[in-house]
Amino acid sequence: MSDDAVNPEEVRHVAGLARIDLEDSEVDRFAEQFADILAAFETLDEVPEVDRDADLANVMRPDEEHDCLETDRALENAPESEDGYFKGPNVS
Template identity: 70%
Template sequence: MSDTPVDPDEVRHVADLARVDVDDDDVDRFTEQFADILDYFETLDEVPEVERDADLVNVMRPDEVRESLSQEEALANAEETEDGYFKGPNVS
């Protein structure tokens, strides 16, 4: 069995952080599955430390105004808009 500390409260906490509502049934199932999956992830402990300096350089370009979506196009898929803006729920 797994010694990974996954309990239903932890699954609820993570779901809350991820802004995903979950039912009690989901919580039970995820708790069980996460125990198996995280137990399997434990084998990463056997991985040696590896030198990982990527041989990459930044790609830079001048910041210039270019063509983009019109305001109308940008808003076309929104459920609710007002005066050319997206409209969301109350913040608090």
């Protein structure tokens, strides 16, 4: 890909969409960087597609029902509790 693939007007347009003010020296630098990025995408386009069926398997275990903890046991290790509930720090 040639360096002029991305022109300064396009860079200014993208910068405007992103609400970024660019100096003239930055526009030239970004044009070069955008060209490099586009060249990398062109390289990715050259990667051949793979045609195969995906061997997918469900790796999740089924839900199992268990008795829940008693309130006192659940709050045993809580740093603070109040009226049978976990108590966290105040958020301001």
